[in-house]
Amino acid sequence: MSHNSVVLLLGSNINNPEKNIQVALEKLETNIGAILKNSELIISAPVEFDSINNFCNIAVKLKTQFSPIMLLKQLKMIEIEMGRVKDSSYFETYQDRIIDIDIILYNNIKFISKRLIIPHHKNLYERDFAKGLINEVK
Template identity: 55%
Template sequence: MSQHKVVLLLGSNIGDKKNNLDHALERLKEVGDILKNSEYLTSEPVEFVSSNNFCNIASLIFTHLSPIQLLNFIKKIEIEMGRLNDSKISGSYTDRIIDIDIVTYDALKFSSERLEIPHTKHLFERDFSRILLKDFI
């Protein structure tokens, strides 16, 4: 079974944010090995207004899952942790207990209705992501 190198970004701006991230990372160990995590970074919400700042972390994992299998597992984690609104479906951002994005998956370039790899907003447009990803990409 081949292993794929994947960079993820995780964020939370509701409840015990750091604990939410740690819980999601623990769940991700079910489908891969975590090789490296960034430091935690606090950032203001991007593309929506909220008084709740985010706690973010980047993670480098190896997984045997395909991109869509990994996305499905991530969505399962988000729903189980209480995330109610998916921005891809609703078209807008809101406060969230957990958000997990696949930033890169090997050197793959992939685009579908549900998933874009690489995640260009995180690579090029968002300051907090560039800070977190500087040692990963």
């Protein structure tokens, strides 16, 4: 089986965000693959929507055997298990969230489908908080 190198960005801003990140990291290790490296955990203001709740964010690099689409399905399952039943695409706007897990990089490939675009352009190139975390684990 092949092992794929993946960079993920996690964020949470409600219901004890630091604990949510910790739970998500444990679920990633159990269900997705070994975490090789993680960035510092930072607090950041919401981006592209208004909220009184700041985010807790972390980036991780891990190895997985999942294809990009299967990885996305597994990540969505973790989000649902943690209480995020509907994501931003459902609401057509960003909202507070218990957990958000984005695929930023997957090996060195470019992947485009209706549900997934890799690399994740906004987090790699536009959002300063994300760029710093991602650079820590690349």
